[in-house]
Amino acid sequence: MKSAYEGYSFLLSANVVRKKVKFQNRYGIQLVGDLYLPKEVKGNLAALAVCGPFGAVKEQASGLYADEMASRGFAALAFDPSFVGESKGAVRNVASPDINTEDFAAAVDFLSTKEGIDPKRIGIIGICGFGGMALNAAAMDTRIKASVTSTMYDMSRVNAKGYFDEADCEEVRYKLKKALNAQRTKDFQNATFARAGGVVDPLPEDAPFFVKDYYDYYKTPRGYTERSLNSNEGWNVTSSLAFINMPVLQYSDEIRSAVLMIHGEKAHSCYFSKDAFKKLKGDNKELLLLPDTVHTDLYDRKDKIPFDKMEAFFQTYLR
Numbered sequence: 001m002k003s004a005y006e007g008y009s010f011l012l013s014a015n016v017v018r019k020k021v022k023f024q025n026r027y028g029i030q031l032v033g034d035l036y037l038p039k040e041v042k043g044n045l046a047a048l049a050v051c052g053p054f055g056a057v058k059e060q061a062s063g064l065y066a067d068e069m070a071s072r073g074f075a076a077l078a079f080d081p082s083f084v085g086e087s088k089g090a091v092r093n094v095a096s097p098d099i100n101t102e103d104f105a106a107a108v109d110f111l112s113t114k115e116g117i118d119p120k121r122i123g124i125i126g127i128c129g130f131g132g133m134a135l136n137a138a139a140m141d142t143r144i145k146a147s148v149t150s151t152m153y154d155m156s157r158v159n160a161k162g163y164f165d166e167a168d169c170e171e172v173r174y175k176l177k178k179a180l181n182a183q184r185t186k187d188f189q190n191a192t193f194a195r196a197g198g199v200v201d202p203l204p205e206d207a208p209f210f211v212k213d214y215y216d217y218y219k220t221p222r223g224y225t226e227r228s229l230n231s232n233e234g235w236n237v238t239s240s241l242a243f244i245n246m247p248v249l250q251y252s253d254e255i256r257s258a259v260l261m262i263h264g265e266k267a268h269s270c271y272f273s274k275d276a277f278k279k280l281k282g283d284n285k286e287l288l289l290l291p292d293t294v295h296t297d298l299y300d301r302k303d304k305i306p307f308d309k310m311e312a313f314f315q316t317y318l319r
Helices: 061-071 097-112 129-140 155-161 170-190 209-218 237-245 270-279 307-317
Strands: 016-024 030-038 045-051 075-079 117-127 146-150 258-264 285-290
Touching (some): 016 061, 016 097, 030 061, 045 097, 061 075, 061 117, 061 307, 075 097, 097 117, 097 129, 117 129, 117 307, 129 146, 129 155, 146 307, 170 237, 258 270, 258 307, 270 285
Parallel strands (some): 045 075, 045 117, 117 146, 146 258
Antiparallel strands (some): 030 075
16 A cells, blocks of 8 residues: 555645754654745744654644644644654654653754744644643643644553553553563564554454544555554554653643643543543633544544634634
């Protein structure tokens, strides 16, 4: 299978230009992104850094979001996180709650110093698992003036407790950690890293709906791209270890900047946004629940993604 648009899962808007850019995070890892700009620019632009979903690349949903926001007058940077896609890092296809939070801050570094961008008007968008990372970044980085999360996952919670917290048990976690650490030994002996596999393929007839939902995006021409982890061989098996031991969102109640959380009411993951929103404080926070909307609808369904709402939100808080 090949991606629909020469490496991308979406068509570039006619009024937008896309430029490849590179920048480093504070760990010295070079990140690669696509900077989307409106063709007609007047003055310094407000800017957005966009990442996610978890296991996706910039040629998928984050690029689609960036393209759309650029068509509405923003500078928008869709980037690959460390160790993924075109971004560097000696070990490939591994995730980290710390480093991936830092990746958002590094994107803000880049945007803050880019000619033609107003450093006082920078926001972020995190999709799926990078929605949690975006909130984590907003709690740390005071340069971020507004944040949107879309169909958010709390990756620490789901790794440590399972879906719907059904595996929230010390004994279950111990068995999981024992298996993952045994895999570490094997990886070291083999001088390689076992991959977890992307979205299951072929799709079992008895697969739960959310697995079918992921399959419909990652394993079909709708969302498939060549670099995507979820479309292909997935993360390293041992990536879960860091998330089990290091929960994100510990200080999300201290976020002073504006936050808009968007989720589909029919998404299996909706409880992540509902619970995360309860912790937020201030009258500049909003949870938008969309009826008849499932998890991956907010990856690419432009009739579902509330871009008008997002535009108004960023225009308000990135004035």
